[in-house]
Amino acid sequence: MRMENESHYYGIYIHIPFCERKCYYCDFLSAPSTEERKEEYVQALIKEIEAKGSFISKEYVVRTIFFGGGTPSLLTGEQVERILSCLKKVTTWNETVEITMECNPGTVTKETLVCYRNAGVNRISFGLQSTNNEMLKRLGRIHTYEQFLESYRLAREVGFSNINIDLMSGLPRETKEDWKKDITTIMKLTPPPEHISAYSLIIEEGTPFYYQYSSGKELPEEEEERQMYEMTKELLETGGYSQYEISNYAKSGFECLHNLFYWTLVSYVGFGIGASSYFENHRFSNTSDMDTYLDIWKDFEKGKQLCFSYQDKKSDFKDETISLEEDVVEVDNISAMEEFMFLGLRLIQGVSKEEFYKRFQIRIEDVYQDVIQDFIKKGFLIETSHRIYLTKEGISISNYVLSNFLIDRNND
């Protein structure tokens, strides 16, 4: 796996907050909408891209683009084409750019897929979740497994050679056998997917599942879930996939670069409602209110000055600029160290000691000696001369381990 963390690369995330119907477990920013509304949104997106593109330095080079949702595949091929060509016009691109499109099985036709491909999309991510139709129904998914097979076949037919499939474990009334069947079935696809994301179901507050399952009844026992997790790795390894992140598996060379950017503190800029950015040492996100978002960009005239609000302080034309971001947080040195650890340790290869020193001009041991040694002793971390990474046991309780890399800030 090749890590690209040269500082001038960055990723782009584009949020498409539309879906045909909310799945019962979903708490993402997404809702069903009309064609008119979608078009209105795409136009706003394009204005946002034009505006931001004009002040993101051309020195920065786009390396990945990710359409996430919602269901991005509800966009027409033409809309995707418009967004990408606008992006290409206003930002600098690397010679190869990984462009991922999340697709919901059953929502794509051959024609759309061809358009996506022509527009530059080169990676498809299918949110399949389960191969069991009964389970798909229970989750509130809009498609059957058979519809997925058809979408998958079409994607291959039009030439997509980098496909991810999302699977979810720990589902209501799911057994280890069910999960095993999900994985083996997917591995037997011809050709099999290049990448598999296998997540655990999380019962989020405010979702229908929260009311139905928050008591934990009908959900697999923790121990069973742990076994499912271990099984995932074992099974996928037999199919030639290696685990490179807590929940991600890929054939060699097909790791998702966009996600790797997240884990290795590479910059990314988000577009669309609720989209997060990490840019020039600041984390911030766009408004998550659709009307507010549309209003900002409806009224936006070309040529009007714009900058990120954290840049505002330095800006000479304060009064004419408009502020777009919410929750702007400067990532200070301490936060950056924390993120370096709790994001980097999600990767199976863990974090590099040299990289830590290069970034922070302080040795990792000087900051985290106690935590690291404690977890090594407990069997949750392994240290080699160059790297530190989670053990199998450490991965199982990663939140617990990672939370210990947050540094106490004693203000009083």
Add this chain to the structure above:
Amino acid sequence: MNQFDQSKIRNFCIIAHIDHGKSTLADRIIEKTGLLTSREMQAQVLDNMDLERERGITIKSQAVRIVYKAQDGEEYIFNLIDTPGHVDFNYEVSRSLAACDGAILVVDAAQGIEAQTLANVYLALDHNLDVFPVINKIDLPSADPDRVVEEIEDIIGIEAQDAPRISAKNGLNIEEVLEQIVTKIPAPTGDPDAPLRALIFDSIYDSYKGVIVFCRIKEGRVSKGTKIKMMATGATAEVVEVGYFGAGQFIACDELSAGMVGYITASIKNVADTRVGDTITRLDNEAKEPLPGYKKVTPMVYCGVYPADGAKYGDLREALEKLQLNDASLQFEPETSIALGFGFRCGFLGLLHLEIIQERLEREYNLDLVTTAPGVVYRVHKTDGTMLEITNPSNLPDPSEIDYMEEPFVSAEIMVTTEFIGAIMDLCQERRGIYNGMEYIEGTRALIKYDLPLNEIIYDFFDALKSRSRGYASFDYEMKGYERSQLVKLDILVNREEVDALSFIVFEGSAYERGRKMCEKLKEEIPRQLFEIPIQAAIGSKVIARETVKAMRKDVLAKCYGGDISRKRKLLEKQKEGKKRMRMVGNVEIPQKAFMSVLKLDEN
């Protein structure tokens, strides 16, 4: 000098079962007498503390002086003394009653007489007060005033035919109450020229004036400059100011004389010097005898109070000292727990008093507290013939040194509709009650009498009573004394280490059940950790119950969506923050609320 002669003064209080409308009636009386306009009335003027208003109960005694122009054309001074409304404060109630000449008995027109109604009436009659009844809440659809009149006459034996039928809430027929105060409550007597005898019925601490003593002048007179002496505590002082109570304010006057109710300030720094029930006299012309009935109140319930953050120990002490300025019945002394660090063993009049103090510490002083299970004062008779009073289970001597132990008992009266008699008797039996008889009150209700160990009623007896009677039972008790009892100390071991703050003393026969419930509860409260944690209940070296908290083997693996790192960070921060609210005991993290879980053993 004296603007009003004694015959125009009426000193009275209002007595009622909880929720029968005592404070609302007080509000209406104040409002109708014109001291405040309706608009100025804040609901329940007399209940000063936020806490009192929220809980709808009176914690401290309050008094107010109002002027009423009666139908006979004369102006009367009413001194209305609002008494605390809870059994924890029984002694304060009795002293407030002693400051009055009469009482209005408020009875709910729907509920009729309840246990506290009776207890309060008897208390008032004991103090030779003239009691006249008022039937409240006649606006309720379920009101049955005729039945209630009959009840009052049959059960209490006081005339009730002409009892005002009112709705304090709606201000209905309040005039009638005011007139009856004039006609049915006697004017005070007492020689203004005799040596001073004033009864303290409350005292509060004010940062400007020092201690403000609330008193009823029984004989003699007092004014600025009078040198006074508290007859029980022996404290002396020179009077700085005397006055009476406006609504929510103190109004200075020249002199208080026999028959009047008012306040005295005398640059006294400590409320402990002005104990409720004590008699104030003149230093230069001492009364021969103090007024009867003084008693030093002693705490009945003890628990450990610890700051959640050990660094706040000093703040906690300061807060307790401040509260004590106003509340002489609150006691505390430093103690140390292996599990909880430095804190205080605090003594309270009862569980309500405990809760009030705890809430005030948390609210007014912004302290985060961990409290241990409340317990009573046990008497341990040792084999060497000495006797110890134990308030902290950790101080219990080795069983080999104990000859026998005693625990405090109360005499309880429970009033209940007949259909629930069985359920309530079962409850009392479970709580080791000793049946003391039962009286039927008209066909449908009964007054059940039990002697109960105080320890059995301090946790959740009242809740259990309410739930087993669908809310109909009412309850009152008074201290009876100590009785010999078979008691053991129950220890809780977490990961094989004894947690001192979780130990409690319990009746031997209930030990197994309590131990089992305690282990179950702790299993719920203690989050899983990296290793398996046995939780055991033990008496001495004998383990009587066990549960296990399984080791944590996996936590959720969330999809990190759209690069929303902030969300991920918040999740980890929450996980870390949760850890901070834990106490390390050995190598186990125990959440603070687990220490209070003993309180809720019977919830289900």
